[in-house]
C-alpha cells in the first residue's frame with residue numbers, strides 16, 4: 349500500500365528521507381558524530397584516511413586494514429594522461445568546481461565496469477575516487493595557471509601530498525597536519541543537499557563516478573559548499589573592523605544573507621567552526637596574522653548580538669577560508685577542497701544506499717490546470 353504524505357515541506361525541512369548510521373548531528377547542542385564518535389575526538393586523534401575508512405566501512409580499521417587502504421590509495425593517485433589532456437582544454441576562466449565535476453564524471457569513462465554487487469568493485473571505486481580527486485583538483489589548478497601538473501609524491505601522506513601537488517613544494521608539517529584535520533571536519537554531515545543528490549543518483553544504480561559528479565555539482569552552490577568562497581569576498585568588502593557594523597546593518601536592511609552564518613540544523617555555533625577557528629589561530633601563530641581574522645571576530649560578535657535569537661551562528665564555512673588562505677589555497681579552490689573531503693561521506697552514503705536500495709521517486713502537489721486545449725501558434 350502506498351502512503352501519500354500531503355503536507356508540503358519546502359526544502360523537505362524535517363522530512364526523513366532515509367535511515368542511516370553514518371553520522372549524527374544535534375543542532376541544539378552543537379554535536380556532530382561520525383559512526384557515534386564525536387568529531388572533536390576524531391579531529392584530535394584520527395587521520396583523514398582512517399576517518400574515511402570509518403565512515404565507509406562503519407568501523408575503525410585495524411592497523412593492517414588501514415595500512416593496506418593507505419597503500420592502495422597512495423598507488424592510485426596518478427591520473428591518466430588522457431584526463432590531464434582533457435583538463436588542458438578547460439577554459440582558464442572556468443570555475444574549479446565545474447572542472448572537478450567534469451573530471452569526476454570523466455573517470456566513469458575510464459573505469460566503466462559496473463559491478464555494484466561485487467565488494468572488490470566497491471573497494472576499488474572507493475580507492476580510485478579518494479586517490480584521484482585531489483590529484484585532479486591540483487592538476488586543473490596548475491594547468492589553469494599555465495603550468496604542467498605535478499605528479500603525486502609517493503612518500504607523502506594524503507594531506508601533505510595534496511598541498512605539495514598544489515603549491516609545488518613540500519608543505520610545513522604543521523600545515524599538512526592542519527589540512528588533514530580540515531579534511532576530517534568536512535568529510536561527512538548527514539543528508540545535506542549534496543549528499544542527498546549523491547543518494548538520489550546512487551538509487552538509480554548508476555556508477556559511483558556519476559554519483560560523485562552529481563554531488564560535486566550540488567556542493568558548488570553558494571547556499572551550500574560555495575559559501576566558504578563568498579565569506580572571503582565578504583570580509584574583503586567589509587575591509588576594516590570599523591566597517592563591520594555598518595555592513596551588517598545594510599545586510600539586515602536589505603535582507604541579504606551574511607555568508608558563513610546560519611544552518612538548517614545547527615542553532616548554535618557549528619562544532620566544526622569552533623575547531624577551524626582554533627586551527628586558524630595555530631596557523632597565524634606560526635606563519636603570521638591575517639587581517640581578515642579581526643574583521644571575522646568582530647562580525648561574529650555583531651551577528652550574535654543581532655541574530656543570535658534566531659539561532660544564526662557561524663557555520664563550517666565561516667573560518668575554513670581563513671585556514672585555507674594560510675595554506676596557500678586560493679579562494680575559488682575552497683569548495684573543491686571541501687569536495688575532496690566530502691567524497692568520503694558521499695561514498696559512505698553510496699555504499700549504504702546500495703545495501704537496501706529503492707529508487708528515489710517522491711511525489712508532488714500539482715498546482716497547474718487541466719483540460720487546456722492546444723492553441724495554434726498563429727492564434728497565440
Ligand code: ACO
Nearest residue numbers: 571572573575604605606607608609610611612658663665
Ligand atoms: N544571514 C542573515 N539571516 C539569516 C542567515 C544569514 N546567513 N541565515 C538565516 N537567516 C535568517 C533568515 O533571513 C530567516 O529569517 P526570517 O525567519 O526572519 O525570515 C531565518 O534566518 C531562517 O533562514 P532560512 O534561509 O529559512 O534558513 P534555511 O534553513 O533555509 O537556510 C542556510 C540555511 C541556507 C544555510 C542559510 O542560513 C544561509 O543562506 N546561510 C548563508 C549561506 C551559508 O553560509 N551557507 C553555508 C551553509 S553550511 C554548508 O552548506 C556547508
